[in-house]
Amino acid sequence: MAVSKCARLSGASIGDLLDSVDSVLFDCDGVIWRGDQAIPGAPEVINSLKKGGKRVFFVTNNSTKTRKMYADKLGKLGFNAREDEVFGTAYCSAVYLKTVCKLDGKVYLIGSNAMRQELETMGIQAVGVGPDHISGVQNDWANVPLDPEVKAVLVGFDEHFSYAKLNRALQYLCNPECQFVGTNTDTRLPLEGDKAVPGTGCLLKAVETAAQRQAQVVGKPSSFMFKCVASQFVLDPNKCLMVGDRLDTDIMLGSSCGLKTLLTLTGVSTIADVEAHQRSGCPIRQEMVPDYYVDSIAEILPALQG
Protein backbone atom coordinates (compact mmCIF):
# COMPACT_ATOMS: atom_id res chain seq x y z
CA MET A 1 0.00 0.00 0.00
CA ALA A 2 1.32 3.44 -0.94
CA VAL A 3 2.04 5.86 1.90
CA SER A 4 -0.87 8.27 2.45
CA LYS A 5 -0.10 11.77 1.30
CA CYS A 6 -2.76 13.82 3.06
CA ALA A 7 -3.69 15.79 -0.07
CA ARG A 8 -5.87 18.86 0.30
CA LEU A 9 -9.19 17.93 -1.26
CA SER A 10 -10.36 20.53 -3.75
CA GLY A 11 -11.75 21.09 -7.23
CA ALA A 12 -12.26 18.02 -9.39
CA SER A 13 -10.64 15.66 -6.84
CA ILE A 14 -13.71 16.05 -4.60
CA GLY A 15 -16.03 14.64 -7.25
CA ASP A 16 -13.55 11.89 -8.12
CA LEU A 17 -13.33 10.79 -4.48
CA LEU A 18 -17.10 10.83 -4.01
CA ASP A 19 -17.62 8.89 -7.25
CA SER A 20 -15.30 6.18 -5.92
CA VAL A 21 -17.38 5.43 -2.80
CA ASP A 22 -20.94 4.41 -2.05
CA SER A 23 -20.89 4.95 1.72
CA VAL A 24 -19.63 7.76 3.93
CA LEU A 25 -19.02 7.31 7.67
CA PHE A 26 -18.94 10.51 9.72
CA ASP A 27 -17.64 11.04 13.22
CA CYS A 28 -19.94 13.56 14.95
CA ASP A 29 -18.37 15.99 17.43
CA GLY A 30 -15.85 18.23 15.68
CA VAL A 31 -16.98 16.96 12.27
CA ILE A 32 -20.71 17.60 11.73
CA TRP A 33 -21.32 19.56 14.92
CA ARG A 34 -19.48 21.15 17.81
CA GLY A 35 -21.35 20.76 21.08
CA ASP A 36 -24.92 21.80 20.26
CA GLN A 37 -24.21 23.70 17.02
CA ALA A 38 -24.07 22.16 13.56
CA ILE A 39 -20.88 22.92 11.63
CA PRO A 40 -22.09 25.47 9.03
CA GLY A 41 -22.97 23.60 5.82
CA ALA A 42 -22.74 20.15 7.40
CA PRO A 43 -26.49 19.37 7.27
CA GLU A 44 -26.53 20.30 3.58
CA VAL A 45 -23.53 18.05 2.90
CA ILE A 46 -25.11 15.03 4.56
CA ASN A 47 -28.53 15.63 3.06
CA SER A 48 -27.05 16.10 -0.43
CA LEU A 49 -24.93 12.95 -0.13
CA LYS A 50 -28.06 10.98 0.68
CA LYS A 51 -30.04 12.64 -2.08
CA GLY A 52 -27.24 11.63 -4.44
CA GLY A 53 -27.66 7.98 -3.40
CA LYS A 54 -24.81 7.63 -0.90
CA ARG A 55 -25.34 5.75 2.30
CA VAL A 56 -24.37 7.83 5.35
CA PHE A 57 -23.50 6.61 8.85
CA PHE A 58 -22.74 8.41 12.10
CA VAL A 59 -19.95 6.66 14.02
CA THR A 60 -19.07 8.14 17.42
CA ASN A 61 -17.10 7.04 20.48
CA ASN A 62 -19.40 9.06 22.73
CA SER A 63 -21.24 6.67 25.04
CA THR A 64 -23.64 9.12 26.68
CA LYS A 65 -26.49 8.86 24.17
CA THR A 66 -28.73 6.15 22.72
CA ARG A 67 -29.24 5.83 18.96
CA LYS A 68 -32.62 7.49 19.40
CA MET A 69 -31.12 10.43 21.30
CA TYR A 70 -28.61 10.89 18.48
CA ALA A 71 -31.28 10.66 15.78
CA ASP A 72 -33.31 13.30 17.65
CA LYS A 73 -30.29 15.62 17.95
CA LEU A 74 -29.42 15.13 14.28
CA GLY A 75 -33.00 15.94 13.29
CA LYS A 76 -33.06 19.08 15.41
CA LEU A 77 -29.85 20.35 13.82
CA GLY A 78 -31.26 19.83 10.31
CA PHE A 79 -29.67 16.50 9.39
CA ASN A 80 -31.74 13.98 7.53
CA ALA A 81 -30.88 10.92 9.64
CA ARG A 82 -32.40 7.65 10.81
CA GLU A 83 -31.80 5.88 14.10
CA ASP A 84 -30.35 2.81 12.37
CA GLU A 85 -27.63 4.95 10.77
CA VAL A 86 -26.25 5.88 14.19
CA PHE A 87 -23.41 3.82 15.70
CA GLY A 88 -22.44 5.20 19.11
CA THR A 89 -20.47 3.18 21.66
CA ALA A 90 -23.50 2.82 23.96
CA TYR A 91 -25.21 0.83 21.20
CA CYS A 92 -22.08 -0.85 19.80
CA SER A 93 -20.98 -2.05 23.27
CA ALA A 94 -24.34 -3.76 23.70
CA VAL A 95 -23.88 -5.42 20.28
CA TYR A 96 -20.34 -6.40 21.23
CA LEU A 97 -21.39 -8.00 24.52
CA LYS A 98 -24.17 -9.89 22.75
CA THR A 99 -22.39 -11.03 19.58
CA VAL A 100 -18.67 -11.18 20.41
CA CYS A 101 -18.68 -11.90 24.15
CA LYS A 102 -21.86 -14.00 23.84
CA LEU A 103 -22.72 -12.71 27.29
CA ASP A 104 -25.14 -14.80 29.27
CA GLY A 105 -25.72 -12.74 32.41
CA LYS A 106 -25.85 -9.21 33.73
CA VAL A 107 -23.40 -6.34 33.26
CA TYR A 108 -21.85 -4.28 36.03
CA LEU A 109 -22.01 -0.92 34.28
CA ILE A 110 -19.81 2.08 34.96
CA GLY A 111 -21.71 4.36 32.60
CA SER A 112 -24.82 6.32 31.81
CA ASN A 113 -28.54 5.68 31.69
CA ALA A 114 -28.28 5.78 27.90
CA MET A 115 -25.89 2.84 28.03
CA ARG A 116 -28.27 0.95 30.28
CA GLN A 117 -31.09 1.57 27.82
CA GLU A 118 -29.07 0.26 24.86
CA LEU A 119 -28.11 -2.83 26.86
CA GLU A 120 -31.74 -3.45 27.81
CA THR A 121 -32.84 -3.07 24.19
CA MET A 122 -30.40 -5.89 23.46
CA GLY A 123 -31.88 -7.94 26.31
CA ILE A 124 -28.97 -7.38 28.70
CA GLN A 125 -29.63 -6.31 32.29
CA ALA A 126 -27.26 -3.75 33.79
CA VAL A 127 -26.58 -2.88 37.42
CA GLY A 128 -24.56 0.00 38.87
CA VAL A 129 -25.83 3.14 37.11
CA GLY A 130 -26.00 6.31 39.24
CA PRO A 131 -24.12 7.56 42.33
CA ASP A 132 -22.28 5.02 44.51
CA HIS A 133 -20.34 6.36 47.48
CA ILE A 134 -17.97 4.39 49.67
CA SER A 135 -19.14 3.40 53.14
CA GLY A 136 -17.96 1.31 56.06
CA VAL A 137 -14.34 0.55 56.89
CA GLN A 138 -11.61 -0.65 54.55
CA ASN A 139 -11.93 -4.30 55.51
CA ASP A 140 -15.59 -4.21 54.39
CA TRP A 141 -14.79 -2.84 50.94
CA ALA A 142 -13.34 -6.09 49.67
CA ASN A 143 -16.51 -7.84 50.82
CA VAL A 144 -18.96 -5.47 49.17
CA PRO A 145 -22.07 -7.44 48.07
CA LEU A 146 -21.78 -8.62 44.45
CA ASP A 147 -24.55 -9.72 42.11
CA PRO A 148 -23.75 -13.36 41.25
CA GLU A 149 -25.42 -12.97 37.85
CA VAL A 150 -22.94 -10.32 36.72
CA LYS A 151 -20.67 -11.83 34.05
CA ALA A 152 -19.12 -8.68 32.58
CA VAL A 153 -17.88 -5.23 33.58
CA LEU A 154 -18.52 -2.48 31.04
CA VAL A 155 -16.82 0.91 31.46
CA GLY A 156 -18.10 3.96 29.60
CA PHE A 157 -18.40 7.62 30.41
CA ASP A 158 -19.74 8.07 33.94
CA GLU A 159 -19.89 11.43 35.70
CA HIS A 160 -20.63 9.49 38.91
CA PHE A 161 -17.38 7.54 38.68
CA SER A 162 -16.13 6.99 42.24
CA TYR A 163 -13.77 4.96 44.38
CA ALA A 164 -16.75 2.78 45.34
CA LYS A 165 -17.40 1.96 41.66
CA LEU A 166 -13.72 1.32 41.01
CA ASN A 167 -13.67 -1.08 43.94
CA ARG A 168 -16.83 -2.87 42.86
CA ALA A 169 -15.40 -3.32 39.35
CA LEU A 170 -12.20 -4.76 40.85
CA GLN A 171 -14.14 -7.25 42.98
CA TYR A 172 -16.09 -8.48 39.91
CA LEU A 173 -12.93 -8.63 37.77
CA CYS A 174 -11.06 -10.73 40.36
CA ASN A 175 -13.11 -13.53 38.81
CA PRO A 176 -11.11 -14.34 35.66
CA GLU A 177 -14.31 -15.46 33.93
CA CYS A 178 -15.86 -12.03 34.26
CA GLN A 179 -15.50 -10.27 30.91
CA PHE A 180 -14.06 -6.75 30.75
CA VAL A 181 -15.14 -4.28 28.08
CA GLY A 182 -14.56 -0.54 27.62
CA THR A 183 -16.46 1.76 25.29
CA ASN A 184 -13.40 3.77 24.24
CA THR A 185 -10.04 5.11 25.38
CA ASP A 186 -10.41 8.84 24.61
CA THR A 187 -8.57 10.61 27.42
CA ARG A 188 -10.42 13.92 27.18
CA LEU A 189 -13.73 15.31 25.96
CA PRO A 190 -12.92 18.54 24.14
CA LEU A 191 -15.24 21.46 24.82
CA GLU A 192 -15.50 24.94 23.34
CA GLY A 193 -12.72 27.46 23.97
CA ASP A 194 -9.87 24.94 24.15
CA LYS A 195 -11.37 23.54 27.34
CA ALA A 196 -11.60 19.84 28.12
CA VAL A 197 -12.90 17.49 30.78
CA PRO A 198 -11.72 13.94 31.58
CA GLY A 199 -12.84 11.29 29.09
CA THR A 200 -13.71 7.62 29.46
CA GLY A 201 -10.06 6.66 28.88
CA CYS A 202 -9.20 7.97 32.37
CA LEU A 203 -11.87 5.87 34.06
CA LEU A 204 -10.93 2.81 32.04
CA LYS A 205 -7.24 3.24 32.93
CA ALA A 206 -8.13 3.36 36.63
CA VAL A 207 -10.16 0.14 36.37
CA GLU A 208 -7.49 -1.60 34.27
CA THR A 209 -4.84 -0.63 36.81
CA ALA A 210 -6.90 -1.96 39.71
CA ALA A 211 -7.92 -5.16 37.92
CA GLN A 212 -4.44 -5.76 36.46
CA ARG A 213 -6.24 -6.67 33.24
CA GLN A 214 -6.73 -4.96 29.89
CA ALA A 215 -10.24 -4.25 28.69
CA GLN A 216 -11.52 -5.20 25.25
CA VAL A 217 -12.20 -1.82 23.65
CA VAL A 218 -15.21 -1.36 21.37
CA GLY A 219 -14.77 2.23 20.12
CA LYS A 220 -12.56 3.69 17.38
CA PRO A 221 -9.84 2.87 16.47
CA SER A 222 -11.02 -0.70 17.24
CA SER A 223 -12.17 -2.22 13.98
CA PHE A 224 -15.34 -3.47 15.71
CA MET A 225 -16.97 -0.09 15.08
CA PHE A 226 -16.65 -0.59 11.32
CA LYS A 227 -17.56 -4.27 11.50
CA CYS A 228 -20.69 -3.33 13.41
CA VAL A 229 -21.84 -1.04 10.56
CA ALA A 230 -20.58 -3.36 7.82
CA SER A 231 -22.36 -6.42 9.18
CA GLN A 232 -25.72 -4.64 9.19
CA PHE A 233 -25.40 -2.85 5.85
CA VAL A 234 -23.06 -5.07 3.83
CA LEU A 235 -20.31 -2.54 3.15
CA ASP A 236 -17.31 -2.95 0.86
CA PRO A 237 -14.39 -1.21 2.66
CA ASN A 238 -12.96 -0.11 -0.69
CA LYS A 239 -16.13 1.86 -1.37
CA CYS A 240 -16.29 3.59 2.02
CA LEU A 241 -14.97 6.98 3.12
CA MET A 242 -14.31 7.68 6.81
CA VAL A 243 -14.53 11.36 7.73
CA GLY A 244 -13.20 12.45 11.12
CA ASP A 245 -11.38 15.11 13.13
CA ARG A 246 -9.10 12.81 15.15
CA LEU A 247 -6.10 11.01 13.72
CA ASP A 248 -5.76 8.47 16.56
CA THR A 249 -9.38 7.29 16.43
CA ASP A 250 -11.21 8.19 13.18
CA ILE A 251 -8.32 8.09 10.71
CA MET A 252 -6.69 5.11 12.43
CA LEU A 253 -9.96 3.17 12.21
CA GLY A 254 -10.30 4.02 8.53
CA SER A 255 -6.71 3.05 7.69
CA SER A 256 -6.78 -0.22 9.59
CA CYS A 257 -10.09 -1.28 7.98
CA GLY A 258 -9.02 -0.33 4.45
CA LEU A 259 -11.37 2.66 4.05
CA LYS A 260 -10.52 5.92 2.31
CA THR A 261 -9.89 8.61 4.92
CA LEU A 262 -10.63 12.32 5.10
CA LEU A 263 -9.53 14.59 7.96
CA THR A 264 -11.55 17.71 8.67
CA LEU A 265 -9.89 20.52 10.61
CA THR A 266 -12.96 21.65 12.57
CA GLY A 267 -12.09 19.47 15.58
CA VAL A 268 -9.16 18.07 17.55
CA SER A 269 -6.30 17.23 15.16
CA THR A 270 -4.24 19.68 13.10
CA ILE A 271 -2.08 19.54 9.99
CA ALA A 272 0.92 19.86 12.31
CA ASP A 273 -0.19 16.62 13.99
CA VAL A 274 -0.36 14.96 10.57
CA GLU A 275 3.12 16.19 9.64
CA ALA A 276 4.53 14.88 12.92
CA HIS A 277 3.13 11.42 12.12
CA GLN A 278 4.50 11.61 8.55
CA ARG A 279 7.97 12.53 9.77
CA SER A 280 8.00 9.90 12.56
CA GLY A 281 9.01 7.00 10.36
CA CYS A 282 6.89 4.84 12.69
CA PRO A 283 4.58 2.44 10.81
CA ILE A 284 1.78 2.75 13.38
CA ARG A 285 1.88 6.54 13.26
CA GLN A 286 1.87 6.42 9.44
CA GLU A 287 -1.51 4.75 9.69
CA MET A 288 -2.84 7.93 11.27
CA VAL A 289 -2.04 9.98 8.18
CA PRO A 290 -5.29 10.55 6.24
CA ASP A 291 -5.59 10.29 2.45
CA TYR A 292 -7.12 13.77 2.24
CA TYR A 293 -8.02 16.76 4.33
CA VAL A 294 -10.43 19.72 4.22
CA ASP A 295 -10.78 22.76 6.46
CA SER A 296 -14.43 21.86 6.94
CA ILE A 297 -16.74 19.29 5.37
CA ALA A 298 -18.65 22.29 3.97
CA GLU A 299 -15.91 22.38 1.31
CA ILE A 300 -17.34 19.31 -0.42
CA LEU A 301 -20.77 20.95 -0.86
CA PRO A 302 -20.10 22.58 -4.27
CA ALA A 303 -19.20 19.21 -5.78
CA LEU A 304 -22.50 17.79 -4.52
CA GLN A 305 -24.58 20.63 -5.84
CA GLY A 306 -22.75 20.96 -9.15
Place this chain on the structure above:
Amino acid sequence: MAVSKCARLSGASIGDLLDSVDSVLFDCDGVIWRGDQAIPGAPEVINSLKKGGKRVFFVTNNSTKTRKMYADKLGKLGFNAREDEVFGTAYCSAVYLKTVCKLDGKVYLIGSNAMRQELETMGIQAVGVGPDHISGVQNDWANVPLDPEVKAVLVGFDEHFSYAKLNRALQYLCNPECQFVGTNTDTRLPLEGDKAVPGTGCLLKAVETAAQRQAQVVGKPSSFMFKCVASQFVLDPNKCLMVGDRLDTDIMLGSSCGLKTLLTLTGVSTIADVEAHQRSGCPIRQEMVPDYYVDSIAEILPALQG
Protein backbone atom coordinates in the same frame (compact mmCIF):
# COMPACT_ATOMS: atom_id res chain seq x y z
CA MET B 1 28.07 -5.03 41.57
CA ALA B 2 27.54 -8.76 41.94
CA VAL B 3 24.11 -10.16 41.09
CA SER B 4 21.95 -10.59 44.19
CA LYS B 5 21.47 -14.20 45.15
CA CYS B 6 18.46 -14.07 47.48
CA ALA B 7 20.07 -16.30 50.10
CA ARG B 8 17.93 -17.69 52.89
CA LEU B 9 19.05 -15.91 56.03
CA SER B 10 19.76 -18.34 58.86
CA GLY B 11 22.23 -19.33 61.55
CA ALA B 12 25.41 -17.31 61.75
CA SER B 13 24.64 -15.29 58.63
CA ILE B 14 21.94 -13.42 60.56
CA GLY B 15 24.45 -12.10 63.08
CA ASP B 16 26.94 -11.28 60.33
CA LEU B 17 24.37 -9.24 58.44
CA LEU B 18 23.22 -7.36 61.52
CA ASP B 19 26.82 -6.64 62.54
CA SER B 20 27.38 -5.06 59.13
CA VAL B 21 24.62 -2.41 59.53
CA ASP B 22 23.77 0.33 61.99
CA SER B 23 20.28 1.14 60.73
CA VAL B 24 17.31 -1.00 59.72
CA LEU B 25 14.40 0.35 57.65
CA PHE B 26 11.17 -1.61 57.88
CA ASP B 27 8.16 -1.46 55.64
CA CYS B 28 5.03 -1.86 57.82
CA ASP B 29 2.06 -3.76 56.35
CA GLY B 30 3.02 -7.34 55.56
CA VAL B 31 6.34 -6.95 57.42
CA ILE B 32 5.77 -5.90 61.04
CA TRP B 33 1.98 -6.15 61.02
CA ARG B 34 -0.88 -7.33 58.89
CA GLY B 35 -3.89 -5.05 59.16
CA ASP B 36 -4.36 -4.51 62.90
CA GLN B 37 -2.31 -7.48 64.12
CA ALA B 38 1.41 -7.48 64.80
CA ILE B 39 3.34 -10.23 63.00
CA PRO B 40 4.17 -12.63 65.86
CA GLY B 41 7.64 -11.81 67.20
CA ALA B 42 7.92 -8.53 65.27
CA PRO B 43 7.68 -6.20 68.29
CA GLU B 44 10.43 -8.20 70.03
CA VAL B 45 12.64 -7.97 66.92
CA ILE B 46 12.31 -4.20 66.65
CA ASN B 47 12.67 -3.62 70.39
CA SER B 48 15.75 -5.87 70.56
CA LEU B 49 17.36 -4.17 67.58
CA LYS B 50 16.97 -0.83 69.32
CA LYS B 51 18.21 -2.19 72.61
CA GLY B 52 21.27 -3.48 70.75
CA GLY B 53 21.98 0.05 69.50
CA LYS B 54 20.54 -0.13 65.98
CA ARG B 55 18.55 2.75 64.61
CA VAL B 56 15.14 1.62 63.33
CA PHE B 57 12.85 3.41 60.86
CA PHE B 58 9.37 2.69 59.59
CA VAL B 59 9.06 3.46 55.88
CA THR B 60 5.61 3.01 54.33
CA ASN B 61 3.86 4.02 51.12
CA ASN B 62 0.54 4.19 52.95
CA SER B 63 -0.71 7.79 52.88
CA THR B 64 -3.73 7.44 55.15
CA LYS B 65 -2.01 8.13 58.47
CA THR B 66 0.08 10.89 60.05
CA ARG B 67 3.37 10.11 61.78
CA LYS B 68 1.57 10.47 65.10
CA MET B 69 -1.16 8.01 64.08
CA TYR B 70 1.56 5.51 63.11
CA ALA B 71 3.46 6.02 66.35
CA ASP B 72 0.23 5.44 68.29
CA LYS B 73 -0.52 2.23 66.33
CA LEU B 74 3.05 0.99 66.80
CA GLY B 75 2.83 1.66 70.54
CA LYS B 76 -0.49 -0.18 70.86
CA LEU B 77 0.93 -3.23 69.09
CA GLY B 78 3.93 -3.34 71.44
CA PHE B 79 6.58 -1.67 69.30
CA ASN B 80 8.96 0.73 70.95
CA ALA B 81 8.74 3.55 68.38
CA ARG B 82 8.94 7.31 68.18
CA GLU B 83 7.05 9.62 65.83
CA ASP B 84 10.26 10.88 64.19
CA GLU B 85 11.17 7.32 63.17
CA VAL B 86 8.05 7.07 60.99
CA PHE B 87 8.24 7.97 57.29
CA GLY B 88 4.87 7.54 55.64
CA THR B 89 3.99 9.14 52.31
CA ALA B 90 1.58 11.61 53.94
CA TYR B 91 4.55 13.10 55.79
CA CYS B 92 7.15 12.55 53.05
CA SER B 93 4.94 14.20 50.39
CA ALA B 94 4.70 17.31 52.56
CA VAL B 95 8.51 17.31 52.90
CA TYR B 96 8.84 16.77 49.15
CA LEU B 97 6.54 19.69 48.28
CA LYS B 98 8.40 21.93 50.72
CA THR B 99 12.01 20.98 50.00
CA VAL B 100 12.09 19.64 46.42
CA CYS B 101 9.19 21.51 44.79
CA LYS B 102 9.82 24.60 46.94
CA LEU B 103 6.07 25.10 46.82
CA ASP B 104 4.85 28.61 47.48
CA GLY B 105 1.08 28.24 47.48
CA LYS B 106 -1.73 25.84 48.28
CA VAL B 107 -2.19 22.20 47.29
CA TYR B 108 -5.22 20.73 45.59
CA LEU B 109 -5.30 17.46 47.52
CA ILE B 110 -6.86 14.21 46.38
CA GLY B 111 -6.26 12.42 49.66
CA SER B 112 -7.09 12.01 53.31
CA ASN B 113 -7.41 14.22 56.36
CA ALA B 114 -4.14 12.73 57.60
CA MET B 115 -2.42 14.07 54.49
CA ARG B 116 -3.95 17.49 55.07
CA GLN B 117 -2.65 17.46 58.64
CA GLU B 118 0.89 16.60 57.57
CA LEU B 119 0.80 19.35 54.95
CA GLU B 120 -0.45 21.86 57.52
CA THR B 121 2.29 20.85 59.95
CA MET B 122 4.70 21.78 57.18
CA GLY B 123 2.90 25.11 56.73
CA ILE B 124 1.14 24.11 53.48
CA GLN B 125 -2.57 24.74 53.06
CA ALA B 126 -4.59 22.04 51.30
CA VAL B 127 -8.00 22.24 49.63
CA GLY B 128 -10.19 19.43 48.32
CA VAL B 129 -10.40 16.85 51.12
CA GLY B 130 -13.74 15.05 51.52
CA PRO B 131 -16.60 14.18 49.17
CA ASP B 132 -16.96 16.15 45.91
CA HIS B 133 -19.75 15.14 43.55
CA ILE B 134 -20.25 16.41 40.02
CA SER B 135 -23.03 18.92 39.42
CA GLY B 136 -24.35 21.05 36.58
CA VAL B 137 -24.01 20.27 32.89
CA GLN B 138 -20.89 19.19 31.00
CA ASN B 139 -20.09 22.67 29.69
CA ASP B 140 -19.88 23.92 33.30
CA TRP B 141 -17.39 21.26 34.38
CA ALA B 142 -14.48 22.82 32.51
CA ASN B 143 -15.29 26.13 34.23
CA VAL B 144 -15.45 24.77 37.76
CA PRO B 145 -14.20 27.46 40.20
CA LEU B 146 -10.48 27.09 40.92
CA ASP B 147 -8.47 28.48 43.84
CA PRO B 148 -5.89 30.81 42.24
CA GLU B 149 -3.46 30.12 45.10
CA VAL B 150 -3.22 26.41 44.27
CA LYS B 151 0.23 25.71 42.80
CA ALA B 152 0.34 21.91 43.06
CA VAL B 153 -1.89 18.85 42.78
CA LEU B 154 -1.09 16.03 45.20
CA VAL B 155 -2.71 12.60 44.71
CA GLY B 156 -2.76 10.07 47.55
CA PHE B 157 -5.24 7.48 48.72
CA ASP B 158 -8.75 8.92 48.70
CA GLU B 159 -11.85 6.84 49.29
CA HIS B 160 -13.87 9.85 48.08
CA PHE B 161 -12.13 9.86 44.69
CA SER B 162 -14.69 10.92 42.10
CA TYR B 163 -15.14 12.23 38.58
CA ALA B 164 -15.54 15.71 40.07
CA LYS B 165 -12.11 15.43 41.73
CA LEU B 166 -10.53 14.04 38.58
CA ASN B 167 -11.94 16.97 36.64
CA ARG B 168 -10.79 19.53 39.16
CA ALA B 169 -7.27 18.07 39.10
CA LEU B 170 -7.28 18.26 35.30
CA GLN B 171 -8.34 21.93 35.33
CA TYR B 172 -5.50 22.80 37.75
CA LEU B 173 -2.96 20.75 35.78
CA CYS B 174 -3.86 22.46 32.49
CA ASN B 175 -1.62 25.19 33.89
CA PRO B 176 1.86 23.86 33.09
CA GLU B 177 3.26 25.70 36.13
CA CYS B 178 1.06 23.71 38.50
CA GLN B 179 3.22 20.96 40.03
CA PHE B 180 2.00 17.37 40.03
CA VAL B 181 2.95 14.94 42.79
CA GLY B 182 1.73 11.46 43.71
CA THR B 183 2.29 9.67 47.01
CA ASN B 184 2.86 6.25 45.43
CA THR B 185 1.91 3.98 42.55
CA ASP B 186 0.78 0.83 44.40
CA THR B 187 -2.11 -0.51 42.37
CA ARG B 188 -3.82 -2.47 45.15
CA LEU B 189 -4.06 -2.48 48.93
CA PRO B 190 -3.82 -6.11 50.00
CA LEU B 191 -6.23 -7.19 52.75
CA GLU B 192 -6.62 -10.43 54.70
CA GLY B 193 -7.79 -13.58 52.88
CA ASP B 194 -6.19 -12.77 49.52
CA LYS B 195 -8.60 -9.86 49.14
CA ALA B 196 -7.60 -6.46 47.81
CA VAL B 197 -9.06 -3.02 47.15
CA PRO B 198 -7.86 -0.41 44.63
CA GLY B 199 -4.70 1.45 45.64
CA THR B 200 -3.48 5.00 45.03
CA GLY B 201 -1.83 3.90 41.77
CA CYS B 202 -5.28 3.59 40.15
CA LEU B 203 -6.29 7.12 41.11
CA LEU B 204 -2.93 8.52 40.04
CA LYS B 205 -3.18 6.76 36.67
CA ALA B 206 -6.61 8.32 36.08
CA VAL B 207 -5.29 11.81 36.85
CA GLU B 208 -2.14 11.29 34.76
CA THR B 209 -4.28 10.11 31.83
CA ALA B 210 -6.56 13.14 32.08
CA ALA B 211 -3.72 15.63 32.55
CA GLN B 212 -1.51 14.01 29.90
CA ARG B 213 1.35 14.52 32.37
CA GLN B 214 3.35 12.21 34.62
CA ALA B 215 3.37 12.85 38.34
CA GLN B 216 6.53 13.08 40.42
CA VAL B 217 6.20 10.08 42.73
CA VAL B 218 7.36 10.33 46.34
CA GLY B 219 6.87 6.77 47.62
CA LYS B 220 8.97 3.63 47.23
CA PRO B 221 10.67 2.74 44.94
CA SER B 222 11.44 6.45 44.49
CA SER B 223 14.75 7.15 46.21
CA PHE B 224 13.23 10.21 47.88
CA MET B 225 11.87 7.98 50.65
CA PHE B 226 15.40 6.97 51.61
CA LYS B 227 16.78 10.47 51.10
CA CYS B 228 14.09 11.79 53.42
CA VAL B 229 15.25 9.49 56.23
CA ALA B 230 18.94 9.87 55.39
CA SER B 231 18.85 13.67 55.41
CA GLN B 232 17.36 13.75 58.89
CA PHE B 233 19.48 11.01 60.47
CA VAL B 234 22.72 11.07 58.46
CA LEU B 235 22.64 7.48 57.19
CA ASP B 236 25.40 5.66 55.31
CA PRO B 237 23.59 3.50 52.69
CA ASN B 238 26.25 0.79 53.08
CA LYS B 239 25.30 0.42 56.71
CA CYS B 240 21.54 0.22 56.16
CA LEU B 241 19.27 -2.78 55.75
CA MET B 242 15.90 -2.42 54.03
CA VAL B 243 13.32 -5.02 55.10
CA GLY B 244 10.15 -5.38 53.05
CA ASP B 245 7.54 -7.71 51.61
CA ARG B 246 7.31 -6.20 48.12
CA LEU B 247 9.95 -6.60 45.44
CA ASP B 248 8.76 -3.72 43.26
CA THR B 249 8.72 -1.12 46.04
CA ASP B 250 10.76 -2.10 49.13
CA ILE B 251 13.49 -4.19 47.51
CA MET B 252 13.70 -1.93 44.47
CA LEU B 253 14.18 1.10 46.74
CA GLY B 254 16.89 -0.70 48.70
CA SER B 255 18.76 -1.84 45.59
CA SER B 256 18.64 1.51 43.86
CA CYS B 257 19.87 3.37 46.96
CA GLY B 258 22.67 0.89 47.65
CA LEU B 259 21.18 -0.60 50.83
CA LYS B 260 21.32 -4.25 51.83
CA THR B 261 17.93 -5.86 51.21
CA LEU B 262 15.90 -8.49 53.04
CA LEU B 263 12.60 -9.91 51.76
CA THR B 264 10.13 -11.28 54.30
CA LEU B 265 7.47 -13.69 53.07
CA THR B 266 4.66 -12.53 55.38
CA GLY B 267 3.24 -10.13 52.77
CA VAL B 268 2.76 -9.66 49.04
CA SER B 269 5.76 -11.12 47.17
CA THR B 270 6.78 -14.77 46.97
CA ILE B 271 9.95 -16.72 46.22
CA ALA B 272 8.38 -17.59 42.87
CA ASP B 273 8.24 -13.85 42.12
CA VAL B 274 11.93 -13.57 42.98
CA GLU B 275 12.81 -16.50 40.74
CA ALA B 276 10.87 -14.98 37.85
CA HIS B 277 12.91 -11.77 38.20
CA GLN B 278 16.15 -13.76 38.41
CA ARG B 279 15.34 -15.71 35.25
CA SER B 280 14.15 -12.64 33.32
CA GLY B 281 17.60 -11.47 32.27
CA CYS B 282 16.19 -7.92 32.52
CA PRO B 283 18.51 -5.54 34.42
CA ILE B 284 15.60 -3.62 36.00
CA ARG B 285 13.96 -6.81 37.23
CA GLN B 286 17.31 -8.01 38.62
CA GLU B 287 17.22 -4.96 40.89
CA MET B 288 14.12 -6.43 42.51
CA VAL B 289 16.00 -9.53 43.66
CA PRO B 290 16.77 -9.14 47.39
CA ASP B 291 20.12 -10.06 48.97
CA TYR B 292 18.37 -12.28 51.54
CA TYR B 293 15.00 -13.62 52.54
CA VAL B 294 13.26 -14.94 55.65
CA ASP B 295 9.84 -16.53 56.14
CA SER B 296 9.14 -13.93 58.83
CA ILE B 297 11.24 -11.30 60.55
CA ALA B 298 10.69 -13.34 63.72
CA GLU B 299 13.47 -15.58 62.38
CA ILE B 300 16.10 -12.99 63.24
CA LEU B 301 15.06 -12.90 66.90
CA PRO B 302 17.37 -15.70 68.16
CA ALA B 303 20.41 -13.85 66.82
CA LEU B 304 19.35 -10.75 68.73
CA GLN B 305 18.77 -12.58 71.97
CA GLY B 306 21.81 -14.81 71.74
